Amino acid sequence: MTMLARSWSLLLDIIYPPRCGGCDRRGTLMCADCLADMVPIAPGLYSAEGLDALICAGVFAGPLRNAIHKLKYESDTPLARALAHLVSDALSADANWIAEDGAPPVLVPVPLHPTKKRARGYNQSELLAHELGKLTSWRVDKGLERIKHTRSQVGLSADERASNVADAFEWRGGDIPERVLLVDDVCTTGATLTQCALALRERGCDHVYAVTVAKAVGHALTADV
Numbered sequence: 001m002t003m004l005a006r007s008w009s010l011l012l013d014i015i016y017p018p019r020c021g022g023c024d025r026r027g028t029l030m031c032a033d034c035l036a037d038m039v040p041i042a043p044g045l046y047s048a049e050g051l052d053a054l055i056c057a058g059v060f061a062g063p064l065r066n067a068i069h070k071l072k073y074e075s076d077t078p079l080a081r082a083l084a085h086l087v088s089d090a091l092s093a094d095a096n097w098i099a100e101d102g103a104p105p106v107l108v109p110v111p112l113h114p115t116k117k118r119a120r121g122y123n124q125s126e127l128l129a130h131e132l133g134k135l136t137s138w139r140v141d142k143g144l145e146r147i148k149h150t151r152s153q154v155g156l157s158a159d160e161r162a163s164n165v166a167d168a169f170e171w172r173g174g175d176i177p178e179r180v181l182l183v184d185d186v187c188t189t190g191a192t193l194t195q196c197a198l199a200l201r202e203r204g205c206d207h208v209y210a211v212t213v214a215k216a217v218g219h220a221l222t223a224d225v
Contacts (some may be wrong), residue, residue, distance in 0.1 A: 018078060019076075020034055020063075020067075021034070021063070021066060021067025021068075021070050021071070021076060021079045021082065021083075022034030022035075022037070022038075022062070022063025022064070022066050022067050023063060023066070029078060029079055029081060029082035030063070030067060030079075030082040030083075034062075034063035034067075035063075037062050037063050038058045038059075038062065038063055038064045038086075039058055039059035039061060039062065039064075040057070040058050040059075041056045041057065041058055041059060041090075041215055043090075043093040043094050045094060046215075046221060047221070048187075048189075048190030048193060048194050048197075048210075048221040049190070049194045049197075049198075050193075050194045050195075050196075050197030050198045050201060050208060051182075051190070051193060051194065051197050051208055051209065051210050052207050052208055052209050053094075053209045053210070054187065054190065054193065054209070054210045054211070054212075054221070055090050055091060055094050055209070055210070055211045055212075056090065056187055056211070056212050056213070056214060056215035057083075057086040057087050057089065057090040057211075057212070057213050057214065058086065058090075058213070058214050058215075059214060059215060059217050060186050060214035060215060060216040060217065061217065064086075064213070064214050065214070067079050067082070067083060068083070068185050068186060068213055068214060071083065071124050071127070071185070072124045072185060075121065075122075077122060077124075077127055080124065080127035080128050080130075080131045081131050083128060083131075083185075083213045084128050084131030084132045084134075084135060085135065086213060087128065087132055087183070087211055087212075087213055088132060088135045088136065090211065091136075091211060103178070103179060104136070104137075104138045104139075104179075105138060105177070105179040105180055105181035105207070105209060106138065106139050106140070106141050106177035106179065106180055106181070107129045107132060107133050107136075107138050107139065107140045107141070107180075107181050107183055108129070108140075108141055108142070108143070108144050108177075108180045108181065108182055108183065108196075108200070109123060109125035109126040109128065109129040109140070109142060109144075109182075109183045109184070110125045110144075110182055110183065110184040110192060110193070110196055111123065111125070111126075111142070111144055111145050111146040111169070112125075112146060113146045113147075113148070113149045113150070114146075115149055116149070124185050125183055125184050125185060126140075126142065128183050128184075128185065128213065129183040132183060132211075138181070141173055141177060142173070143171055143172060143173015143174060143176075144169055144170075144171055144172075144173070144196060144199065144200065145169065145170055145171075145172045146168055146169055147168065147169065147170045148165075148167065148168040150164050150165055150168050153165070153188065153191070153192065158189045158191070158219070161188070161189050161191040161192075162189070162191045162194075164191075165191055165192050165195045166195060167195070168195055169195050169196050169198075169199040170199055171199055171200055171202075171203040171205075176200065176203040176204050176205050177205060178205065178206050178207065179205075179206065179207040179208075179209070180200055180205050180207070180208050180209070181209045181210065181211060182196050182197065182208065182209070182210040182211070183210075183211055183212075184210065184211075184212045184213075185212060185213050185214070186212055186213065186214050186215070186216060187210070187212040187214070187215050187216065187221075188215075188216040188219045189219050189221060190221040193210045193212075196208075196210075197210070
């Protein structure tokens with residue numbers, strides 16, 4: 001960040017003090033109390049069909065759920081910075097997930113359909129991926145696109161979720177990266193991540209990992225290990 005950008009950021013913080021995504025307290029994007037109340041997911045790799053590994057920072061509940069909701073539905077886009085830090089910490093805790101030769105993955109955000117992105121004004125997963133890219137120095141590629149307008153996954157059963165997003169994604173970027181780390185806000189059953197992974201593998205991607213800010217409890221992945 002340049003000196004001018006830092007100065008501008010500080011000025012904005014003075015004029016519009018940040019508020020905690022968990023409890024709305026002024027002064028920080030995620031306060032210490034809310035971070036302490038967050039339920040972390042113990043280090044350890046999970047998987048779903050099509051994925052080499054899935055890493056989630058915390059349980060989709062309490063302050064973390066509040067923060068994700070504000071980022072996703074209330075245009076509180078600065079929260080992407082704070083949530084990306086949680087994702088980065090989760091990746092560091094599971095440092096062995098990456099390929100043996102240590103080559104960094106390319107960050108690929110889970111895409112929204114253009115219609116939904118226009119209505120919302122942004123894709124929260126893109127914001128998370130770009131903030132994570134700043135923390136890791138890993139490249140972000142938005143070559144994965146959602147080609148089918150699907151209904152919301154909220155309230156759908158596992159089978160309905162899988163059917164809803166089937167064949168909804170396609171790689172339309174340049175050369176397919178050899179290693180991809182999908183970035184999304186919440187994993188419920190893993191159906192969306194699975195379809196993204198299958199679309200990437202169809203184009204020749206060798207390794208597909210995924211990371212999310214949160215994992216919804218009470219919902220089994222499509223293929224737990």
